[in-house]
Amino acid sequence: MVKSEDGKKTRVNQWYLIFIGAAVALMLAISFVPRNSPGAMIDRIKSCFCSQEWLKYHGLVEDCCCEYETVDRINVEVLYPLLQQIVKYPFFRYFKVKLWCDCPFWPDDGLCHLRDCSVCECPENEFPESFRKASGTGLMPDKLVCQEEKPEAAVDRTVDAKAFKGWMEVDNPWTNDDETDNAEMTYVDLQLNPERYTGYSGPSVRRIWDATYLENCYNYPSEECQEKRILYKLISGLHSSISIHIAADYLLDEKTNTWGQNLSLMYDRVLKHPDRVRNLYFTFLFALRSVLKAKEYLEQADYDTGNPLDDMNTQLSLKKLLNDNQLLSACPKPFDEAKLWKGQSGPELMRQTQKQFRNISALMDCIGCEKCRLWGKLQVLGLGTALKILFSVNGNNPSAQRVQLQRNEVIASINLLNRLSESVKLVHEMGPSVEQMFGKIIGGPSDQSNHRSS
Numbered sequence: 001m002v003k004s005e006d007g008k009k010t011r012v013n014q015w016y017l018i019f020i021g022a023a024v025a026l027m028l029a030i031s032f033v034p035r036n037s038p039g040a041m042i043d044r045i046k047s048c049f050c051s052q053e054w055l056k057y058h059g060l061v062e063d064c065c066c067e068y069e070t071v072d073r074i075n076v077e078v079l080y081p082l083l084q085q086i087v088k089y090p091f092f093r094y095f096k097v098k099l100w101c102d103c104p105f106w107p108d109d110g111l112c113h114l115r116d117c118s119v120c121e122c123p124e125n126e127f128p129e130s131f132r133k134a135s136g137t138g139l140m141p142d143k144l145v146c147q148e149e150k151p152e153a154a155v156d157r158t159v160d161a162k163a164f165k166g167w168m169e170v171d172n173p174w175t176n177d178d179e180t181d182n183a184e185m186t187y188v189d190l191q192l193n194p195e196r197y198t199g200y201s202g203p204s205v206r207r208i209w210d211a212t213y214l215e216n217c218y219n220y221p222s223e224e225c226q227e228k229r230i231l232y233k234l235i236s237g238l239h240s241s242i243s244i245h246i247a248a249d250y251l252l253d254e255k256t257n258t259w260g261q262n263l264s265l266m267y268d269r270v271l272k273h274p275d276r277v278r279n280l281y282f283t284f285l286f287a288l289r290s291v292l293k294a295k296e297y298l299e300q301a302d303y304d305t306g307n308p309l310d311d312m313n314t315q316l317s318l319k320k321l322l323n324d325n326q327l328l329s330a331c332p333k334p335f336d337e338a339k340l341w342k343g344q345s346g347p348e349l350m351r352q353t354q355k356q357f358r359n360i361s362a363l364m365d366c367i368g369c370e371k372c373r374l375w376g377k378l379q380v381l382g383l384g385t386a387l388k389i390l391f392s393v394n395g396n397n398p399s400a401q402r403v404q405l406q407r408n409e410v411i412a413s414i415n416l417l418n419r420l421s422e423s424v425k426l427v428h429e430m431g432p433s434v435e436q437m438f439g440k441i442i443g444g445p446s447d448q449s450n451h452r453s454s
């Protein structure tokens with residue numbers, strides 16, 4: 001009896017010890033999950049996160065006709081998946097761009113004014129025959145380009161030579177570049193050159209952003225005028241999107257070439273500043289409105305690149321996006337352009353703003369990193385095209401002139417919309433937890449212990 005009582009006690013003690021052991025093991029396991037791994041941290045935070053903070057992004061997006069919650073929903077359910085498909089088709093992959101940097105503002109910069117300051121391309125005889133054929137459309141002349149040294153900043157110029165057919169050539173009054181085909185133009189495959197961290201930083205790029213904000217939008221925020229505010233918000237929204245892409249695809253370890261997310265950078269540059277997040281949503285809705293307004297033109301445009309199946313799918317996917325019931329009923333007019341340029345000073349204000357935006361477009365030629373210049377030019381052309389669509393065409397007046405777009409403008413508009421859609425999705429999905437992590441738990445913006453900032 002006693003023996004069996006003892007045995008019972010021993011068994012109870014054993015179970016007790018096993019239980020304690022398991023609990024200790026579990027606690028140790030939890031504490032050894034890499035605390036600095038962003039994924040692990042986000043999961044831990046998600047479990048105790050209260051979404052109150054994120055409520056600051058709710059209701060109508062300022063100056064727009066659509067709510068934050070609706071934007072997030074239609075983006076995740078409609079826009080993002082369709083745009084991701086569309087930009088991979090040949091028509092939207094190849095962008096024509098002048099990569100030389102002829103900075104018209106500060107020729108003594110030392111970075112950008114020299115045409116022979118960097119990469120030499122392969123001699124013609126080393127270049128595949130099929131690519132050489134495309135040189136008639138401007139593939140090869142850009143032999144020497146300027147850029148800072150980082151290898152990740154260089155543009156990969158490999159293209160599919162079948163993809164080029166002529167389109168209408170009409171000038172865009174909002175942009176600086178002459179978009180017509182000429183010897184300085186290069187075709188670039190955007191899929192080979194993702195917008196991501198390039199290591200481009202320092203005083204030369206600061207000068208460009210400063211010039212963009214200070215010289216062109218210097219009156220903001222005291223400026224009362226809505227039109228000026230809108231130009232500022234477009235640039236700020238684009239800036240947020242560029243920063244989100246840098247943070248989302250960052251070179252975490254140069255030695256091992258490890259790429260990943262830099263959450264502290266995402267927080268410091270964008271999420272910490274609610275106005276920058278709001279401007280991102282604004283710019284997204286502005287770009288979306290312009291694409292929806294050009295629906296008729298986009299549905300009928302010629303997407304022929306010599307790849308019949310891809311070209312048919314390009315048109316079908318675009319039609320699906322432009323006619324999506326969920327999108328059109330949730331957010332029929334994302335932005336109301338008819339409110340602008342009213343009153344006596346309207347036309348003069350429009351001329352001024354157009355000139356300012358052309359300056360911003362010209363500033364892209366001062367960017368001392370090829371890949372940044374490529375995406376800077378594409379997205380500024382996308383914004384210029386949105387401005388052209390919204391303000392050169394009067395949608396309520398059937399006799400008004402129909403919008404005429406160049407092929408490159410269409411490519412820029414859709415790729416810009418896709419970039420903004422990616423950024424909005426990232427901010428929506430990661431914003432609350434990243435904000436909680438860096439704003440509260442770690443102790444604020446100055447904490448850089450997890451990642452190196454550029």
Ligand SMILES: Cc1cc2nc3c(=O)[nH]c(=O)nc-3n(C[C@H](O)[C@H](O)[C@H](O)COP(=O)(O)OP(=O)(O)OC[C@H]3O[C@@H](n4cnc5c(N)ncnc54)[C@H](O)[C@@H]3O)c2cc1C
Nearest residue numbers: 196197198199200201205208209236239240246276372376
């Ligand atoms: C057109 C363009 C494209 C670029 N593309 C790339 C790229 O693809 N990859 C890459 O690695 N680098 C790119 N860069 C460089 C990048 O944008 C930063 O300039 C660089 O990483 C240095 O960042 P920073 O910390 O100095 O802050 P920056 O981003 O340069 O910001 C400078 C200042 O502008 C203000 N500011 C910042 N964000 C906003 C905002 N959203 N709204 C209003 N004001 C703001 C702040 O006062 C900030 O201190 C690009 C630059 C330009 C001009």
